[in-house]
Amino acid sequence: MRGPVPDTAVTTSPAGALRGLSDLRRVAIVPALNEAGALPAVIDELRAFDPGLDVVVVDDGSVDRTAAVARSMGARVLRLPFNLGIGGAVQTGFRFAFENDYDLAVRVDGDGQHDPSQLGLLIAPVLAGEADIVVGSRFAADADGYRSSRTRRIGIRLLARVVSGIVGQRVTDTTSGFQALNKHGIALFARDYPHDYPEVEATVMVFRHRLRLIEVPVSMRERGSGRSSITSLRSVYYMVKVLLAIFVGLFRRNVVPQEDAR
Amino acid sequence: MTPLAVSIAGAIASFTLVLVVLELIRSHRLRERYALLWLATGLTLTGLSAWREGLNTIAGWVGVRGYPPAVLFAVGILFILAVLLHYSTVISRLSDQNVMLAQRLALLEERLGDDATA
Numbered sequence: 001m002r003g004p005v006p007d008t009a010v011t012t013s014p015a016g017a018l019r020g021l022s023d024l025r026r027v028a029i030v031p032a033l034n035e036a037g038a039l040p041a042v043i044d045e046l047r048a049f050d051p052g053l054d055v056v057v058v059d060d061g062s063v064d065r066t067a068a069v070a071r072s073m074g075a076r077v078l079r080l081p082f083n084l085g086i087g088g089a090v091q092t093g094f095r096f097a098f099e100n101d102y103d104l105a106v107r108v109d110g111d112g113q114h115d116p117s118q119l120g121l122l123i124a125p126v127l128a129g130e131a132d133i134v135v136g137s138r139f140a141a142d143a144d145g146y147r148s149s150r151t152r153r154i155g156i157r158l159l160a161r162v163v164s165g166i167v168g169q170r171v172t173d174t175t176s177g178f179q180a181l182n183k184h185g186i187a188l189f190a191r192d193y194p195h196d197y198p199e200v201e202a203t204v205m206v207f208r209h210r211l212r213l214i215e216v217p218v219s220m221r222e223r224g225s226g227r228s229s230i231t232s233l234r235s236v237y238y239m240v241k242v243l244l245a246i247f248v249g250l251f252r253r254n255v256v257p258q259e260d261a262r
Numbered sequence: 263m264t265p266l267a268v269s270i271a272g273a274i275a276s277f278t279l280v281l282v283v284l285e286l287i288r289s290h291r292l293r294e295r296y297a298l299l300w301l302a303t304g305l306t307l308t309g310l311s312a313w314r315e316g317l318n319t320i321a322g323w324v325g326v327r328g329y330p331p332a333v334l335f336a337v338g339i340l341f342i343l344a345v346l347l348h349y350s351t352v353i354s355r356l357s358d359q360n361v362m363l364a365q366r367l368a369l370l371e372e373r374l375g376d377d378a379t380a
C-alpha cells in the first residue's frame with residue numbers, strides 16, 4: 001500500500017485556486033461496491049479538496065455497511081437494489097447529476113485509488129472550456145504510481161492503441177474512471193452509457209458525439225481495502241466483449257452529434 | 263467425404279447467423295454479453311462447414327464413419343444446449359432481481375404513506 005502521492009505544485013491544487021469553480025454546482029460521483037473500509041477516507045479527502053462539492057455515493061448492491069458509512073459521513077447515497085455492475089452504477093450517478101442540473105461532475109472510485117487532491121488537474125481544463133471530459137491517465141507522459149497488474153497493463157495498452165486509432169487522437173488510459181465532466185458530458189452519459197467495462201466504449205462514444213476529451217497525467221494508488229473485481233479470466237472476457245462492442249459500434253449510424261452540444 | 267452441396271449450404275447458413283447477430287448488436291437489439299455465445303456458434307459452424315477435410319478428420323476422431331456432416335449436427339446441438347443453459351441462468355437472475363425490485367418498491371411505498379398506492 002502506498003501513502004498519498006507526495007505534494008508538489010502540480011499534483012495538488014486546492015479547489016479554491018480554481019477560478020470560477022465556486023460559481024458552479026458540482027458533484028462527485030463515487031461508485032462503491034463493498035467499500036465501507038475505504039469510503040470514509042475518500043469522502044474526507046473529497047471534502048478537503050473542495051468543501052462545496054456534493055458527494056453522491058452509488059452503492060451498487062453492497063453486502064457490507066457501505067451505504068450506512070456513506071450516509072453517516074453526510075454523503076448522499078443512491079442505493080441500487082442489486083448489483084448493476086460498474087457501468088450501470090456510474091450511470092446512476094450521471095443521471096442524478098443530470099436531473100439535478102449540476103454543472104460539473106467528477107467521478108472518483110470508492111476504493112481510494114483515485115487521489116481527490118489531484119482533482120484540480122482534471123477540473124482545470126473543464127473550467128477553461130478546453131474539454132467536455134477530462135480523464136486522469138496513469139500512462140500519460142509523467143504519471144507515476146500504481147499502474148495495475150502486468151497482464152491488465154498489456155490489455156489496457158492494447159485497448160488504448162485500438163481506441164487511439166479509431167478516434168484519431170492519442171489516448172493512453174481507456175480504463176480510467178478518474179474523470180471530470182461538464183454539462184455536455186453529463187448529459188451524454190446520463191442518456192447512454194456502456195455496461196460492464198464501460199470506459200473503453202465510452203471513450204469511443206464521446207468522440208463519435210463530437211465531444212472533446214483530453215487526458216491529463218495522474219498517479220493512482222494501490223488498493224487500500226476491499227478486493228478488485230477484475231480477475232484475469234474476466235479480463236479476457238472483457239477484452240473480447242469490449243473489442244466486439246467497439247467494432248460493431250463503428251457501424252452504427254445513429255451517432256449524430258447531440259443537438260445541445262456546444 | 264461431405265457432399266459439396268452440404269458444405270456450401272452449411273457455410274452459408276451459419277455465416278448468415280453471424281451476420282444477423284452482428285446486425286442485432288449494431289442496432290442495439292442484442293447486448294454484446296449475450297451475443298458472444300451466438301457468435302461462437304455461428305463462427306464454429308461456418309468453420310466446420312467450410313473446412314471439409316477438417317470435418318472429415320474430426321468425424322474420424324469421434325468415430326463417425328458413414329456421414330461426416332453428422333458432426334455438424336452434433337456440434338450445432340451442443341452449442342444450442344449451451345445457449346439454452348445460458349438463458350436459464352439469465353432468467354433465474356432476472357427473476358431474483360424482479361423479486362428484489364418488488365420488495366424494494368413495497369418498502370418504499372410504505373415509507374411514502376398509503377396515498378402513494380392509490
Ligand SMILES: Nc1nc2c(ncn2[C@@H]2O[C@H](COP(=O)(O)OP(=O)(O)OP(=O)(O)O)[C@@H](O)[C@H]2O)c(=O)[nH]1
Binds near residue numbers: 033089109148227
Ligand atoms: N468492480 C466493480 N466495481 C464496482 C461495481 N459497482 C461499483 N464499483 C466500484 O467501482 C470502483 C472501481 O472498481 P475496481 O474493482 O476497483 O476497478 P479498478 O479500479 O479498475 O481495478 P483495480 O485496479 O484492480 O482496483 C470501486 O470503487 C468499486 O467499489 C461493480 O459492480 N463491480
Ligand SMILES: [Mg+2]
Binds near residue numbers: 109111113223228
Ligand atoms: Mg480500483
